[in-house]
Amino acid sequence: MRDVYIIGAGMTRFGLYNGKRLPLKNIYELGKEACLAALDHAGINHRKIQAAYCGNVGSPPNCAQMILAQIGVSGIPAFNHENGCASGSSALRDAYESIGNGIHDTAIVIGAECWSFMAASGSAMALSGLISPPPGTNLNQDIAGAFGPAIMALAGKAHMNEYGTTKEQFAKIAVKNKRNAAKNPYAQFQKEITLEEVLNSRMICDPITKLQCCPQSDGAAAVILANAAVARQYTGKPIKLAALIQSSAKYKGTEGSLSQFTCFETISKQAYESVGVGPEDLDVVEVHDDFTTLELIAYEDLGLCKRGEGGRFIDEGLCDYGGEVVVSSSGGLLGKGHPLGATGVAQFVELTWQLREECGSRQVENARIGLAHNGGGIGDGYEPGAVTIGILTK
Amino acid sequence: MVDMENEKQLKEGEVLLKEGIVRFPSSPEEKPQLIASLCTKCGDRAFPAKVLCGKCDGTNMDNVLLSNAGLVYSYTVVRQAVPGYQVPGIVAVVKVREDNHLMILAQIKNCGIEDVRCGMEVETIIAELFTNMKGEKVIGYAFQPVQQETK
Numbered sequence: 001m002r003d004v005y006i007i008g009a010g011m012t013r014f015g016l017y018n019g020k021r022l023p024l025k026n027i028y029e030l031g032k033e034a035c036l037a038a039l040d041h042a043g044i045n046h047r048k049i050q051a052a053y054c055g056n057v058g059s060p061p062n063c064a065q066m067i068l069a070q071i072g073v074s075g076i077p078a079f080n081h082e083n084g085c086a087s088g089s090s091a092l093r094d095a096y097e098s099i100g101n102g103i104h105d106t107a108i109v110i111g112a113e114c115w116s117f118m119a120a121s122g123s124a125m126a127l128s129g130l131i132s133p134p135p136g137t138n139l140n141q142d143i144a145g146a147f148g149p150a151i152m153a154l155a156g157k158a159h160m161n162e163y164g165t166t167k168e169q170f171a172k173i174a175v176k177n178k179r180n181a182a183k184n185p186y187a188q189f190q191k192e193i194t195l196e197e198v199l200n201s202r203m204i205c206d207p208i209t210k211l212q213c214c215p216q217s218d219g220a221a222a223v224i225l226a227n228a229a230v231a232r233q234y235t236g237k238p239i240k241l242a243a244l245i246q247s248s249a250k251y252k253g254t255e256g257s258l259s260q261f262t263c264f265e266t267i268s269k270q271a272y273e274s275v276g277v278g279p280e281d282l283d284v285v286e287v288h289d290d291f292t293t294l295e296l297i298a299y300e301d302l303g304l305c306k307r308g309e310g311g312r313f314i315d316e317g318l319c320d321y322g323g324e325v326v327v328s329s330s331g332g333l334l335g336k337g338h339p340l341g342a343t344g345v346a347q348f349v350e351l352t353w354q355l356r357e358e359c360g361s362r363q364v365e366n367a368r369i370g371l372a373h374n375g376g377g378i379g380d381g382y383e384p385g386a387v388t389i390g391i392l393t394k
Numbered sequence: 395m396v397d398m399e400n401e402k403q404l405k406e407g408e409v410l411l412k413e414g415i416v417r418f419p420s421s422p423e424e425k426p427q428l429i430a431s432l433c434t435k436c437g438d439r440a441f442p443a444k445v446l447c448g449k450c451d452g453t454n455m456d457n458v459l460l461s462n463a464g465l466v467y468s469y470t471v472v473r474q475a476v477p478g479y480q481v482p483g484i485v486a487v488v489k490v491r492e493d494n495h496l497m498i499l500a501q502i503k504n505c506g507i508e509d510v511r512c513g514m515e516v517e518t519i520i521a522e523l524f525t526n527m528k529g530e531k532v533i534g535y536a537f538q539p540v541q542q543e544t545k
Contacts, residue, residue, distance in 0.1 A: 135526055136412040139442055140499045142534070143485065145475030145524060150485050153470035154499075158487075161468065161512045205470040205485075251440075251448035256495045258468050258487060380448065382487070382497070 001100040005231035005238040006223050006392070008044065009352040010037020011345075014219035014337030015188040018116035027059050027114035027220070031067030034220035034342075035110060039071075042224040043234050046071055049224070050104040052078040053095040055087030055111040056341035058118070063341075067110060084377025085290065087111065088221065088344025089246070089388035095225050096244045105227050111345030112220035138378060146205060149213060149291060151382060153205035156293030158258040160207065163308035165296065167207040171198040172314045173292040174212045174334055181331025183362040188217050188337030212292040217337030221346035237356045241348075243271040243391040249379025261294075263387045264301040264373060271371075271389045272303075279303035282325045283367040284354045286347035288375045289332040298373055299327070302389075326364045329354060340376075347372040348390060355394040369393050403520075404533060411523060411534035415442060417459055418520060425462045426520045428490075428498065428535055432458040439493050460496070462518035464488040464537060467497060471507045478525040484510050488537050504538040515540040 012033045017025040031054075039046055052073065054064030064078040083090040088111030095107040135142050144150035159165045175195050181187035193211060201211040231238040245267045253262035272278055279302055287302075289295035296310040304325060305313040313319055319327040330336045330350035333343060351370035353359050370392045377385030402410055402418055417427045431443035435452030441460065446453055469486035472479070484502035502510055503521050521536035 135532060139412065139415070139534075142411060142532070143499050143501055143523060144472065145479035145481075145483070145485075146472050149474075150470055150472055154468045154485070154487055157470055157512070158468040202473075203471075204474050205472050208470075252495050256489070256497070258497070382499075 002102060003228050004096050004099045004241045005226050005228065006241055006348065006352045007226045007231050007234050007238055008038045008040070008042025008224040009222070009349040010034055010041050011186055011221035011342070011349045012219050013186045014217045014339055014342070014346070016116050016216070017114060017218045018120055024117060024120060025114065026117040027056070027063065027112050028066050028070060030114055030218065030220040031063070031110055031112040032070045034112065034222040035067060035071055035108060038108065038222035038224050044106070044224060046073050049073055049076065049106050049108045051076055051095065051098055051107040053081065053091035053107060053109045054079070055081045055083070055089070055091035055344055056113060057082055057084065057087055058113060058115055058340070063112060064110060067112065073108070083386040084384070085288065085338070085340050086344050086374045086376030086384065086386035086388050087341040088346070089372065089374040089390065090344070090386055092223070092345060092348060092390070093244050093246045093388060096241055099225050099227055105230050107225045108222060109225060109345055110220065110222045111342035113339035113341040114218040115216065116218050140378070147378075149205040149208050152291035152293045153208045155258045155297060155382070156207050159293065159297060159310070162257070162259050163311065165311040167199065168195065169311035169314050170207055170212060170292040170296055171195055171209070173289065173295045174198045176314070176320055177289060177328045177332040177334040180329055180362055181335025183360070184331050184336060187331040187335050188215055189331065189335050208291050208293065212334070214290045214333040214338040217339040219337060219339040219342045219346070221342045221349045223345060223348050223352065237394070239352050239355045240393045241390065242275040242393045244388065245271045245274075246386065246388045248385055248387065249381055249383030251380045253381060253383050258382055259297065260307065261297060261301050261375070261383050263379070263383045264298065264375065264389070267387060268302050268373070268389045271391050275391050275393065277369060277391065281369050282371050284329055284351060284364045284370045285325055285327045285373065286330060286350055286370070287327055287332065287373040289328055289334050290338060292334070295327065295332070302371065302373060321364070329359065329362050329364055344374040344388060347374055348392070351392045355392055408522070408531045408533050409526070411532050416518070416520065416535040426518050426535065427459040427462050428518060430458050430460050430496070431455045439496055441496060441498060461491040463540070464490045464498065464516050464518070466502070466510065466512055466514040466516055468512060469502065469510050478527070482507050486510070486537070488516055501536045502538065503536045509539070
């Protein structure tokens with residue numbers, strides 16, 4: 001397989017584009033802004049793009065084509081990916097395969113989501129709750145009534161029971177990620193919060209309080225991929241997409257335990273092996289922190305610390321600036337926001353900027369190797385339906 | 395092959411969550427039991443039932459009734475849910491007696507939110523899970539604490 005590079009990365013600010021918090025904008029406007037930012041970052045003309053891939057959960061059909069028509073890109077293969085909260089990284093995975101296997105030399109990958117506009121304009125699709133499966137088709141969702149937070153709370157509770165992890169340790173993750181978000185002009189939340197505020201916020205599913213849940217968000221992100229020859233023409237700072245592995249939850253993958261996500265552990269090992277690095281080599285990591293419990297478990301699934309030591313890892317600040325590796329420098333889903341289809345692409349935007357040393361006050365010193373951890377939807381059992389691990393090097 | 399067909403005993407305004415997931419008791423002495431699949435090749439039990447085996451290449455599956463006894467492995471108290479659900483409510487993962495790897499997500503009924511514990515003994519019951527958009531009560535399986543016999 002040929003080497004694949006990210007030569008440009010851009011995104012909109014994440015937030016609610018509902019005409020109140022942020023101006024009223026639709027998904028195509030947000031997608032366009034992200035594409036223009038990525039093209040500009042790469043310094044590449046729009047007519048040089050040979051293929052397009054778009055991750056999205058809730059838009060009407062052909063999201064990629066509708067976005068690209070505004071910016072003069074047409075007559076190329078364009079693919080739309082729905083894979084829950086991992087839709088963006090799923091789109092990226094197929095673009096990576098196409099460049100790596102010599103099918104295309106350049107590709108644009110877009111992640112976009114905007115529910116606020118659809119709700120504000122009275123769209124039947126947004127208002128009907130189409131995103132939820134009908135009763136009787138997914139038993140676990142029917143039973144929980146609050147599927148995401150309940151499953152992540154059950155995982156957190158199992159971790160507390162098996163390893164003595166405390167509710168304070170989970171809550172510290174929200175404090176860290178919102179502190180990072182406050183330094184990120186693209187983040188939905190721009191304000192630091194205290195441990196007391198996190199712990200005293202409304203309980204959703206114990207041990208998860210409101211400030212330990214990611215918000216509802218709109219936004220878009222885009223990256224430009226290229227082979228080595230094209231990358232050399234456009235940038236002196238090409239970032240290598242050294243591995244991008246995707247899988248789905250394995251049946252009974254946790255083998256009787258909810259305190260780990262075996263699917264992430266399995267594919268992160270594959271990714272490390274294919275690049276020839278280990279978790280100790282990582283400088284910056286973006287994880288799928290939709291709830292604090294998932295970030296803590298991710299420390300262990302990714303091998304950043306030993307199984308059961310996630311609580312100590314956050315207590316000692318080893319996942320923060322000045323520690324062993326900076327996790328969620330962008331603010332993560334908790335602080336930057338979580339527009340479903342955009343999230344997986346935005347993780348790679350942040351890592352590209354970090355490795356190019358363009359992150360201003362949240363820059364991780366000497367960032368050379370980054371990892372993205374993105375999960376989405378419902379699989380066979382209690383692990384995500386789609387899981388992606390990507391490793392970037394410079 | 396176990397006979398899974400049984401009278402569903404639903405009242406006016408009630409609907410079953412899904413056919414073929416729980417066997418209703420046919421007499422007061424019987425207890426409700428979940429219906430799992432059993433791979434005739436490797437013996438893997440799956441709930442909800444699978445048509446082909448998820449553990450091996452087995453293609454012959456039987457239905458099997460699970461023991462109605464289990465232990466609470468992990469739980470949470472849900473305090474915010476989509477419309478139609480009673481909050482606060484307990485949602486747990488229950489490990490059934492015969493298979494440590496068979497984990498059932500279920501609501502815990504007839505138990506105070508302060509009283510639920512990991513390791514607590516529970517039993518399968520038929521219960522109302524939520525009210526659907528048509529205002530019907532959706533009936534399915536749940537668990538409740540095992541009543542301690544008074545000696």
